Amino acid sequence: MTLIKKEISVNAPRETVWRYFEDPDLLAAWLMRNNFTGRLGERFQLFGRPSSEWDGVLDCRLVELDPPRKIAYTWNANDINGETLVTIELFEEGDGTRIRLMHSNFEHAARDVEAVVRRHDAGWEDHLRILESQFLKEVTGERTAPGPIDWTRFDLHVSIGAEPRKVLDAWSTVDGMEGFFVEMMRITDPEGIERPANEPARPGDRFIWRWPTGRCLRGEYLVTKGDDEVRFTFGESKVCISVQPYGKGTLMRLRQFDIPDHLDARMHIHANCRGAWVYFLTVLKTLLEKGVDGRDMSRETGASFSTYFNPASVGVAY
Known part of the structure; x- marks a missing residue:
């Protein structure tokens, strides 16, 4: 038996x-x-x-x-x-x-x-x-009340059914970032020479992002550490992406840190970015596991995941 x-x-x-x-x-x-x-x-x-x-x-x-x-x-x-x-x-x-x-x-x-x-x-x-x-x-739900919130940083984790290198490439190449995060990206080395779309960034490389809404952001890659970490500037703060093997896939951690601690930053950087990253991490997971890009690429509603989005701006009474 x-x-x-x-x-x-x-x-x-x-x-x-x-x-x-x-x-x-x-x-x-x-x-x-x-x-x-x-x-x-x-x-x-x-x-x-x-x-x-x-x-x-x-x-x-x-x-x-x-x-x-x-x-x-x-x-x-x-x-x-x-x-x-x-x-x-x-x-x-x-x-x-x-x-x-x-x-x-x-x-x-x-x-x-x-x-x-x-x-x-x-x-x-x-x-x-x-x-x-x-x-x-x-x-x-029986946890004791948490201590004071550290508004200068936060961590998010996601398990993705893909190899660590593939997950990290999504954050360090033009092809990767345009696949789940931005509409357009350009990476240049310290001499101003543009990197090929499939070539991972290196420390000191500069970048520019553009989203479907037309918003742009410039920044710099700070760390591209082998097969387990990428760091870059993100406006007034910084972001660290780290990966490690987990089961048949990857455990990825996103840490946004060095966030200024004032009321405006608490809302428009800490709270807004945290919510937006949950959206984009879901898009990344779906893309790498299912091959489906779930983003809203509309120029009118493409920021609907953000606290910046006002339905009235697209004629919706709310």
Whole structure:
């Protein structure tokens, strides 16, 4: 018999953790949408995102219920074509709870058993990670109030399914920056010679950016460090882009720093840039992963992501 066995520990009482297995809303929060009733012997369904191999529906039947210790239900879908069994047990562990999940009876699958087990093993790993996160204070909103805001800097992070070098090139070449950030860019070396569009900038290189709205900005590349960092001036502040391998892709960090600390800069640099970067990082991720440029390149509404944008300027009452 092939068996998947997973265990995690969470910092919450067993009675609290149990609710994530009997409450339909909390079950959906970490597993899938469902029509779970909690009545022994009754059938219910779980609803996920369909794929080429799965229609998105799991047929289940509650076969064991011992609150707050144990729950078990059958598990079948068109990509299994045979009834398997999921058993979940909760154990008190100090002030927390240890969760043990076992998925068995894969020998009943009419499909390629090895592929089915491998797919479910990865799926449970992912869903248990989500379940574990439900008990973190950062997720539940129980964090204590943060200290004073440092208006002179901020950090943003994004995971991108592309190689680190490719992500860094997006920030250091004309082709890269025009692909997700600006409408036009020109890079010149300290002698004023223009760099080819696919050639990475070097420290001391100057640049000019132009967005679809016509706004332009000049600046300088300060650091182009191998395969992991790029720094450049950004108006009255500076930006550092750093990358590192993460899973099958890249973890990218953007830090904007040396922001002046006065009321106007707090709004029009710190708050405005932070929001705008979220927009452009989403565009970059979509471009590198899906090959789609999601920018609004309209000269009328191309700044709609910015706090500078006034709908009245394009005739919209707001």
